[in-house]
Amino acid sequence: MGSLVTTVLVVSGLGALLALLLYLVAKKFKVVEDPRIDQVEKMLPGANCGGCGFAGCRGMSEALVARDDISSLYCPVGGGECMKQIASYLGKAAAEREPMVAVVRCAGSCENRPKTNRFDGASSCLVASSLYAGDTGCSFGCLGLGDCVAKCDFDALHINPATGLPEVDEEKCTACGACTKACPKHIIELRKKAPKERKIYVSCVNKDKGAVARKACKVACIGCGKCAKVCPFEAITVENNLAYIDYAKCKMCRKCVVECPTGAIVEFGFPPRKVAEVEPQTAKTE
Amino acid sequence: MMKTFPIGGIHPSDCKKYSKDSAIEQFPIPASVTIPLSQHIGAPAVATVAKGDKVLVGQVIATAGGFVSSNIHSSVSGTVTAVDDRPDAQGNMKPAITIAVEGDEWLEGIERDGAQKSLGSLTAEEIVAKVKEMGIVGMGGATFPTHVKLSIPNGKKAECLIINAVECEPYLTADYRVMLERGEDLLAGAQLLATAIGVDKIYIGIENNKPDAIKYLQALAKSQTNVRIVPLKMRYPQGGEKQLIAAVTGREVPSGGLPIDVGAVVQNVGTALAVYEAVVFNKPLIERVVTVTGSTLASPKNLLVRVGTPMSALIEYCGGMEGVGKVGAGGPMMGRAVSNIDAPVTKGTSGVLLIPTEDALRQTEGSCIRCAKCVEACPMGLEPYLLSTLTQRGDYEELEAHYIADCIECGCCTFSCPSYLPLLDWVRIGKAEVMKRMRERAAAKK
């Protein structure tokens, strides 16, 4: 009986002592943190993709709570809806941004851009691009080894085995921008998301002179400037033998698509044209 | 015991048999040459000629674009047909000067009789100035401007000159032939280099797979008491600057340091010869010895080639592309694969290696079995398996903590991996990124 009492006493005494110790330690090392940070973090999508520029959602929430002006902060994954919600919770003004989507600006499929050599190293665009210009005549285009696919946290990018090029799944793409940073050739761009997945853009980044570009790839932009002339909104600029469509100015009239002699300007999500206009499109997809 | 470097290293079969017995041969001047403006480490040179200009052999056509840069001279006489971007050996468009060849007229002042001349008494400054003017760069492959290497930074003192006559890359025999055929000039060049950096001691490190070169140079150097020929035990990468210094002097260049930190200046055989010709004959660096070799070639050769000659011309001259699956500029361990064989020979092209189709592709990679062969082979004492994994994970802080910046990219790890893992492919990427971060940090500190 005596030993039982001793045991009970020792154990409970020890328990009480340790509890006190834990309490004191917890008190001493307590980090006072704004409870709103937790709340904001819960409102964020929790993808930890880094699309906002912070290492993860936690960093973003800390910044959102700490800064007075949060107009420079934006979560591309949560989008305007999410930002509005957070802003109203924090009583600050949210940034308004148009929804974006990643766009692969290269149409150099195996057919359009014949291979001139064969890469045989670690399967990474970064390794290949640091080694040489690429396995085709075009030193600007997609290397097709999928660094962007590997970096996509949302399963929105896949290499199409038929073309050897990555394709963006607009449903899943959150425009976090990880792929644009992963691509050593800087082919992927975030562009304004239009209704019905409509898109018009120059699907080429080749800055070589027209003849060189054309020789390397059938659908290369040759920098002829016809598109810039035909554009009624001055949305197209040609620099270094390469056209670029400013999505802020583009009204999607599709005139440039028809005008482009190589089919480097592509359109997606539009209804088929009238018969008279079909010709250039078939030329493009040859 | 013959000397060698302290840790790591591998023993690839040297494959020098193909070209080692063919004497250096003057390669005919091509119909046109393309001379890139960036043939050296550092800032590209700035073109001083324009389309339509007539140039002579040895005339400056581009001047150094900074201190770490180099002059470029025309290697032929003729008319400049273009100053524009041309694809280099890796297909990247790089600025270059293209010249259509007309005759072979040399600029006045360049002596071409080639007879051995007395060196006279030149000061260090005169030699360095000449080296700079004549556009000499390190010809072992790194192409670091030689005048920069000869300018000893303040507070440091050179104690010895080491001539890198190791040529540890398999297949290559250009330096070997130079030693046998131009031994006296080479020694004279070495003396000039020693004067330029103000040292008396000259070591010439040669691997023991070239016994005739060792013997020949030993005989030649008998009268020159300050020259010592150091036979070295064959082991790759003995020609690596740090490895060579350790092998010859027993001193290790500290991590992150330069050879001058241990009082050594290393110059390649080809560079020493070029310096001799530049100082004594006023001859700029317009041609170099290139080994064209490979098991598929009918007649592998050592050719004296004008800079700017297309590599394809050399290949054609030696037997053509029959059965070739891969072309390398340089040796098989560190040479870069060539995607555009019409690209020109540059100041740094030590060899053109033709690899047969059956050896061109790598074996299928397996998984790391932790055999530690890469750790054993690494001459810098790094852990390539770890660096490769960390790079793939993108953990650059850990990479830096594991001294990835020390990597000399010699390829011993990939060479010795039994699972055929592309270790160096990844390590190179990681190293580049870490070096970039370190530079950014250093710049931010300033």
Added chain:
Amino acid sequence: MSSQKLVISPAPHTHGSNDTTRMMGDVLIALLPALVVAVLAYGFRAFVVTAFSVVCCVLVEWMVQKFMLKGPSTLGNLSAVVTGVLLAFNLPADINLGLVAIGAVVAIGIAKMTFGGLGKNPFNPALVARVFLLIAFPVAMTSFPEAANAVTGATPLSMAKEALAAGEPVSSVMQRVSLVDMSLGIQSGSMGEISVVALLLGFVWLLVRRVISWHIPVCVLGTMAIFAGITWAISPEEYMSPLFHLCSGGAMLGAIFMATDYVTSPMTKKGMVLYAVGIGAITMLIRLLGAYPEGMSFAILIMNALVPLIDKYMRPRRFGAVRSKK
């Protein structure tokens, strides 16, 4: 020229003769002398057990790779074959084949493939299986058949341990065993561990072929010898001699073939030495103080667990390492 597609890859463009398959093949060759001794001692049955173990291991690896991991076949690297042979070598020659099959499932299925296959397993697969069987089926694992040359069933180690525990002096124990016989293979024990000479022949082959370096085996055996030597010097009538310890039980097999397993041993020479000293010391502690007569398997497994830690702290000697900052 553009008609032929040149291959472009980063340097180096050549590869050494190292190859996983070749190295595993060399291990198999190195194991051959021991197999020959096992067959001579225990008859054809020894070969049957070895072959069956190999077949089981290969089969398990193939099935796991095909149906569970759904990856390409990894049989080509011969590592499953090596594990099969090593597993068999750790079993008595007359063991029930059903137990061998269980051992194969444990070795390959659990100890190796659950971690992702070759190169990722933290513990030596053959040893995990051996220890599993030893604990699950202690009787079957420790009753050894009479060898062809009529040696009694108990291993020298367990015999010595019991005798010493009973108070018998070493000199009388030594009359019952012959070190010469033990080194030739005339002793009782698991199939692969009975002949010191055969195993040493294998060691020489592995060294010549540069499959392993000397560090691990020499340090394991050296530590054991020093350990045993000290106790023996203190009291030669209470403790067996170092030579007895080196020639008995799994000392040789463990030091040469099990402890040197690439996957589960450290990456640096320094680390290897530390790891090997640990194995030697733990083995001797178990042999002298533990309940089991033999401790090699446990020692190796314990040190296997420490390998990540050893790798973290035992770094290779770096070229030009700056000792301290000025």
